[in-house]
Amino acid sequence: MLNDTLGINAAGHLTFDGQDTAELAKEYGTPLYLMSEDRLRYNCRLYRQSMTEGFGPDSMPLFAGKSFCLTAMYPILAEEGFGADVVSGGELYTALCAGFPADRLYFHGNGKTDREIRFGVGAGIGYFVVDSPEELEAVSDLARSMGKKQKILLRLTPGIDPHTFAQVNTGRLDCQFGVPLETGEAMAFAEQALRCPGVELVGFHCHIGSQIFSWTPFRDAADRMLRFMRDLKAKTGFVTRILNLGGGFGVRYTEYDPEVDIPASIAALAEHIKARCGEWDLAMPQLRMEPGRSIVADAGLSLYTVQALKRIEGGKNYAVVDGGMSDNPRYALYQASYTVYSANRANDPADMVCTVAGRCCESGALLQEGVSLPAPKRGDLIAMCCTGAYQYSMASNYNRVGRPPVLLLSGAGNRLIAKREEYPDLVKLDL
Ligand code: LLP
Numbered sequence: 001m002l003n004d005t006l007g008i009n010a011a012g013h014l015t016f017d018g019q020d021t022a023e024l025a026k027e028y029g030t031p032l033y034l035m036s037e038d039r040l041r042y043n044c045r046l047y048r049q050s051m052t053e054g055f056g057p058d059s060m061p062l063f064a065g066k067s068f069c070l071t072a073m074y075p076i077l078a079e080e081g082f083g084a085d086v087v088s089g090g091e092l093y094t095a096l097c098a099g100f101p102a103d104r105l106y107f108h109g110n111g112k113t114d115r116e117i118r119f120g121v122g123a124g125i126g127y128f129v130v131d132s133p134e135e136l137e138a139v140s141d142l143a144r145s146m147g148k149k150q151k152i153l154l155r156l157t158p159g160i161d162p163h164t165f166a167q168v169n170t171g172r173l174d175c176q177f178g179v180p181l182e183t184g185e186a187m188a189f190a191e192q193a194l195r196c197p198g199v200e201l202v203g204f205h206c207h208i209g210s211q212i213f214s215w216t217p218f219r220d221a222a223d224r225m226l227r228f229m230r231d232l233k234a235k236t237g238f239v240t241r242i243l244n245l246g247g248g249f250g251v252r253y254t255e256y257d258p259e260v261d262i263p264a265s266i267a268a269l270a271e272h273i274k275a276r277c278g279e280w281d282l283a284m285p286q287l288r289m290e291p292g293r294s295i296v297a298d299a300g301l302s303l304y305t306v307q308a309l310k311r312i313e314g315g316k317n318y319a320v321v322d323g324g325m326s327d328n329p330r331y332a333l334y335q336a337s338y339t340v341y342s343a344n345r346a347n348d349p350a351d352m353v354c355t356v357a358g359r360c361c362e363s364g365a366l367l368q369e370g371v372s373l374p375a376p377k378r379g380d381l382i383a384m385c386c387t388g389a390y391q392y393s394m395a396s397n398y399n400r401v402g403r404p405p406v407l408l409l410s411g412a413g414n415r416l417i418a419k420r421e422e423y424p425d426l427v428k429l430d431l
Contacts, residue, residue: 054269162212
């Protein structure tokens with residue numbers, strides 16, 4: 001099995017977090033997203049403890065809300081000592097609705113509108129992560145007009161290529177996020193921030209990419225950021241208090257993916273940063289990291305029911321299920337790999353190679369190819385593993401298929417944390 005959240009019980013059913021997935025499918029229907037609270041908290045603690053040990057008690061992991069943004073996430077994050085990043089007024093609203101402490105929120109995004117800026121400043125959020133010179137002026141002016149001084153970080157692009165897939169590679173020079181270090185624009189950006197009366201510059205942010213399996217790209221990014229902090233200090237006397245290195249540690253979607261040792265990676269990174277700060281005579285900044293995927297991905301699992309098996313002569317075997325790119329667009333978008341098991345016949349020989357096809361009306365709307373399953377028949381249950389990140393948050397209503405519910409599996413009792421989207425929900429915005 002892919003990881004220790006999974007097992008097979010005496011009935012031959014796949015278990016997730018110790019619970020019978022076929023029973024859960026019967027009780028809640030499919031498609032169904034499951035989320036394990038224990039795994040989620042375990043992943044949070046890996047970051048919290050490793051960062052405290054490596055970087056000291058004033059460091060803090062921030063959850064990247066874009067990976068899984070639901071009201072129920074935020075009380076868990078608050079209890080686990082996390083902050084959070086938000087990238088839109090909608091994510092900010094969700095966190096605030098959940099009562100998440102506003103001062104632990106970091107507002108990212110390259111296209112913030114005046115309305116969103118006012119919302120964030122008015123809500124008293126901790127930091128804006130300012131993405132462009134235009135946004136800097138806007139935050140400063142709007143904060144001033146509201147009688148406030150807003151704390152900010154500046155987003156810089158360190159020009160590191162972590163060799164991940166192109167769609168999620170965001171630290172390169174030529175991209176739409178942040179301001180590049182290499183061209184000298186970052187220095188001008190920081191000097192502009194120091195002159196803006198409505199903001200207080202506290203530090204810097206970078207994010208180099210996603211699904212990164214080694215700590216060394218983070219080391220290289222940190223080096224460039226620290227060098228910049230040293231140059232800025234020499235030029236202006238400014239002392240950086242917060243350094244945010246973004247998110248991006250990878251997860252095991254399949255047995256071919258390596259496992260990241262998060263505590264060891266963070267310890268190595270911390271040692272490197274401390275040494276560099278000593279060498280370059282910099283005060284050790286408070287560190288932030290922004291994991292999303294590595295907090296929620298392996299805490300999630302999706303269940304589907306097979307509706308048909310199409311055996312194409314000279315072609316593939318298509319197991320057509322009751323969900324698809326509307327609840328998980330990642331294969332259609334990125335050809336993302338997943339591990340797929342039979343949920344109701346987990347002990348049967350997996351003797352048929354299948355393409356798991358979604359129900360959405362286009363030929364690219366597949367969920368996975370080359371999957372070995374016991375020859376699926378209508379009514380069989382299929383589990384896709386490691387689906388906690390960027391599934392629910394990227395789901396759509398394409399074909400007016402409602403989004404599945406999310407069931408939080410918990411020792412304290414299972415709890416729906418998002419309802420199934422029903423037909424009336426689908427027309428509620430129609431005029
Ligand atoms: N911080 C910033 C500024 C980010 O842009 C991201 C992800 C993260 C943190 C979290 O990265 P993580 O730890 O989750 O790798 N939709 C794509 C992923 C896009 C990630 C974009 N930024 C996918 O489904 O793989």
